[in-house]
Amino acid sequence: MARKPPTKPRKHASQERSRATVDALIEATARILVKEGFDKASTNRIAEVAGVSVGSLYQYYPGKEALVAAVIDRHNQDIMRVVRSALAEVASQPIEKAVRRIVAVAIEAHRIDPRLHRVLAEQIPRTGRLANLEAFNRETYALFRAYLESHSDELRMTDLGLATFVCVTTIEALAHTAVLHNAQKLSDEAVKTLVDEATRLVVGYLK
Amino acid sequence: MARKPPTKPRKHASQERSRATVDALIEATARILVKEGFDKASTNRIAEVAGVSVGSLYQYYPGKEALVAAVIDRHNQDIMRVVRSALAEVASQPIEKAVRRIVAVAIEAHRIDPRLHRVLAEQIPRTGRLANLEAFNRETYALFRAYLESHSDELRMTDLGLATFVCVTTIEALAHTAVLHNAQKLSDEAVKTLVDEATRLVVGYLK
DNA sequence: AGGTAATGCGAGCTATCGCTCGTATTATAT
DNA sequence: ATATAATACGAGCGATAGCTCGCATTACCT
Known part of the structure; x- marks a missing residue:
């Protein structure tokens, strides 16, 4: 059967700046899912749309499955x-x-x-x-x-x-x-x- | 929104040998879907499991979506x-x-x-x-x-x-x-x- | 002000994917 | 037997994915 990628967030964002980042990531993911479809929702693209770097993305989520x-x-x-x-x-x-x-x-x-x-x-x-x-x-x-x-x-x-x-x-x-x-x-x-x-x-x- | 890849077969296999190939491809696709999950169903893998080359696969189907x-x-x-x-x-x-x-x-x-x-x-x-x-x-x-x-x-x-x-x-x-x-x-x-x-x-x- | 921790960055590595194309093999026709 | 068409092969190209890591920036604490 299929494997199951992790879906838990990584670091619990504590400062306000980081919470904004996390929000932007989730919002961007939702937007991409709706407007471009699941397949276009790569981590790179999500980060780009969120106005955030991939590095930051991976500080909070282990992968795109977690974002979804x-x-x-x-x-x-x-x-x-x-x-x-x-x-x-x-x-x-x-x-x-x-x-x-x-x-x-x-x-x-x-x-x-x-x-x-x-x-x-x-x-x-x-x-x-x-x-x-x-x-x-x-x-x-x-x-x-x-x-x-x-x-x-x-x-x-x-x-x-x-x-x-x-x-x-x-x-x-x-x-x-x-x-x-x-x-x-x-x-x-x-x-x-x-x-x-x-x-x-x-x-x-x-x- | 998302685009829609073609799903129609390419060449209509006429000889018996080729029909066997097509069957093997479909069967392999089904097996992989069940035993390994959708994500593992790459064209390379399907061809491998079917005991067929990728080239042959693309003679009959334009891509994995068509196989599915x-x-x-x-x-x-x-x-x-x-x-x-x-x-x-x-x-x-x-x-x-x-x-x-x-x-x-x-x-x-x-x-x-x-x-x-x-x-x-x-x-x-x-x-x-x-x-x-x-x-x-x-x-x-x-x-x-x-x-x-x-x-x-x-x-x-x-x-x-x-x-x-x-x-x-x-x-x-x-x-x-x-x-x-x-x-x-x-x-x-x-x-x-x-x-x-x-x-x-x-x-x-x-x- | 100075120091430490938190957060953000993004070039770039590795892996894999979809797919093509030149070639080899096998079937069919004559 | 020879020619022609059908089928099969698979190395490898270009694209893109996921993800890391060393460094830069910002916030917090005293």
Whole structure:
């Protein structure tokens, strides 16, 4: 199988100057990924775009995979912020209303910088996906499952783990596919119908 | 954005000797993808593993992307053979029975050489996915939609295009995720429950 | 002010990649 | 048997990648 290059930062930048450098590197990586594609994201090019030398780059990151991982991380945090707050806000609502909101948020989340999201979705498998995406998924699973548990009286199933798997996978796939592969399906009107459909699908399954 | 390298074969091999060469190249590409990862699949390495010279490789393919595309093609044809026959066999059955079978087949299809499937799923975006995966999806969509049309009296929705999108996306995502990310969920028993759940999900949505 | 640590620099080494091209080998046709 | 086309070979070229290292610059401390 494939090897796994290191993705951890090297030196933890302490002064402010260096933090600016690190930011510039991550930002440059994101820009290149979006505007030039993964293959052009060489360490030399990243450093150039960031207005920083390769040497400095290697002081903070062991290679380009680590930079990409950092970008993924930042993006995931943006997404998780939205997801977390939505699931908190919805905790005490009945299933129908809650699911509808969750579906809407899933679509919203995929629309955070969708061009970056697309490139990352394509490239995540090639990077240290373990820590990043897996952690992201675990948290989503945990949050959703917690919701189901606290509303188990409204449900008809016993295996909440399985139910979580089915719901999260379904919602994520619908949002993902709609946003990334069917850009035209995204007039506000179309989003509304999609939310309706997905909600019916999931709610019908749950109760 | 990124450019798109050519993926069409060059010379159409006519003699038998050359067809053997082409086969060896494709087979070697698949083996390397599975056992060493996408990054190691250089043209030099592919030729080496195939027991063929680089020169010969470039007589038939313009580059490694084309080889990968060929592997994808072969794999997709394997899958589509299964999917097509299942959808034909199911054409006259009622929704419940048909969906159950389709879900089972989706899982089966994902279990055709799953290690190869995984690498391809990861790498398809980087290749000429247009012709390959898009064509595959179009056919799946068309086949499934045809089924829905001929059973529209059992359904309660009007927009069959949307329904197809929802069903195909959902079934594919559940099968894909279960097979690729949750290998342990795949005891025969677990597959059975998963099929049950997915069937309930989709059938409940359709009628 | 002077000293030390942190940060930044970038020419350039090595490795590897994609790919070509002149040549050798094998098949087919007559 | 000879000619012609098809196929195979692989050394090696130019490009580019990842990465290091010795040196320059800037910040911090007392």
